[in-house]
Amino acid sequence: MFELLKNLSLLHGPCGFEQPVSKWIRDYVKPFVDEVMVDPMGNVIARKKGDKSGVRVVLTAHMDEVGFIVKSIEPNGFIRFEKLGGHDDRILLAQKVQVRTKKGYLNGIIGTISAHYTKFDDASKVRNHRQLYIDIGAKDKEEAIRLGVQIGNPISWAPSIDFLGNETTGKVVGKGFDDRAGCAVIIETLKELQSHSFSGEITMIFTVQEEVGLRGAQVAARQVDADVAIAIDTTAVSDTPEEMMDKSLNLGDGTGIKIMDFSLISHSSVKDHLLKIADKREIPYQLEVFPGIGTDEGAMSLANKGIPTGVLSIPSRYAHSPVEVIDLMDLEATKDLLLQFVLSLHPEMEFSFL
Incomplete structure (x- = not known):
């Protein structure tokens, strides 16, 4: 996924000015989906139907960068x-x-x-x-x-991406990983789905203006009617030596399955299903409780009558800087869990609160 991440992260797309990213993603995913459009706000919305009826799922990641x-x-x-x-x-x-x-x-x-x-x-x-x-x-x-x-x-x-240390570390450093890394996860999941049978319909929403108040997601959420939603975003690790760090989330220890942040308390049935899949498939994960961050799912969860929502977080060091760092193994773990989540959905599945 390094090349995909590289192509995405080098694009110029600060909040409200995501045009190069919107165009690139729209054109890139077009061969893999049934329909794709860019709404007036700039969100890229793509849909792909499975070969069987079933659950309507929304996958979101934001395109903008600080x-x-x-x-x-x-x-x-x-x-x-x-x-x-x-x-x-x-x-x-x-x-x-x-x-x-x-x-x-x-x-x-x-x-x-x-x-x-x-x-x-x-x-x-x-x-x-x-x-x-x-x-x-x-x-x-x-x-x-x-x-x-x-x-x-x-x-x-300034656009940049490189390996931290060298290729053997598995870690990459650059700008815009928040949240082009999440965009890469959804796109790679979509590509791998081409060789799988799945139920239902997937709506992929690549949003704008997340970093200034989840604005794109608020607009996009009104355009979908879904049974479940998953957001992919980066999250700040706490594994460096500063005195406030509690070592609760570490680079290289797997994808983060969010419990809560300031924008969302993850729906318990969605969170539990993600945990069940991760354990069964032996996908490395960490549980995330971090009130210092928010995601598009905070807006998506409030859409219509409320959409059961969960979040997969890509651990990141030095967020909102020109030298963000992620581990490619965490990126792969996030993609693997998202793919298996989509493949696990069957027509009778419900994500009820009780």
């Missing part, structure tokens, strides 16, 4: 920016970014002072992002405009 947007252009050509999604101001300095304009992509750097000036600065100070700027090499505002910069241009981290 990013920035051009707020103004300074007389000296520097760009002031606002955030799209959640960022930690402590990691912004000296990072490479990519500005998308109508004329093409521009390489930029979030500026910082030279080390020689630190003796004149407060070393403990963390500057707010509104005090920072992006340098695209323009000598003045007029040159920046000639290069294509306009107020409202979207900005992402």
Whole structure:
């Protein structure tokens, strides 16, 4: 799945500006589904019917990534920016970014002072992002405009993906894994389903604007009537040495089966079915209780009369940074469990609360 993840993660698609991702996914999945469309919000919605009647299942992952947007252009050509999604101001300095304009992509750097000036600065100070700027090499505002910069241009981290260490570690580092990794899982599951018989109908929803309040999912949820839904998203591990980490979720220990987060308490029958399959198929998993994160299933679970929902989480280090890290074994485990979940559905299956 590395090549699929690579193709997806290198795409430029901050919140509200997912057009390159929407187009790529729409075109890529078209041969594998019965129908695919992009709704007015930008969500990609694809449907595939099984060869037998049965359960209607929704699979979701979000296409957007955290990013920035051009707020103004300074007389000296520097760009002031606002955030799209959640960022930690402590990691912004000296990072490479990519500005998308109508004329093409521009390489930029979030500026910082030279080390020689630190003796004149407060070393403990963390500057707010509104005090920072992006340098695209323009000598003045007029040159920046000639290069294509306009107020409202979207900005992402500079595209990158590589193995962490080398290929033997099985770990990859790059930007946009949240949640292009989830998109990759659903697409790979769809591809593998081509050689299987399954019941019911699958609706795959690749959503927009998850990082700014599950907005795409709220719109998409009103367009579906389903019996069960599963979201695929990354989640922050707690296996690094910082004092707040509790080692409850680890990189390389398998997919996360969510119990709860701040947007969702997983439906018990869906969660139990995922656990049953994982145990039977010997798919490595971890149980996830993490109130510090939310997913599209928070919106999907509230659709219509309520849809029984569950979440599979891909463990990730350094989320919302240009150097997110995931383990390819966790990615495969997530795909394996999702595939087996779909194949396990039969016409009489119900996900009741009692």
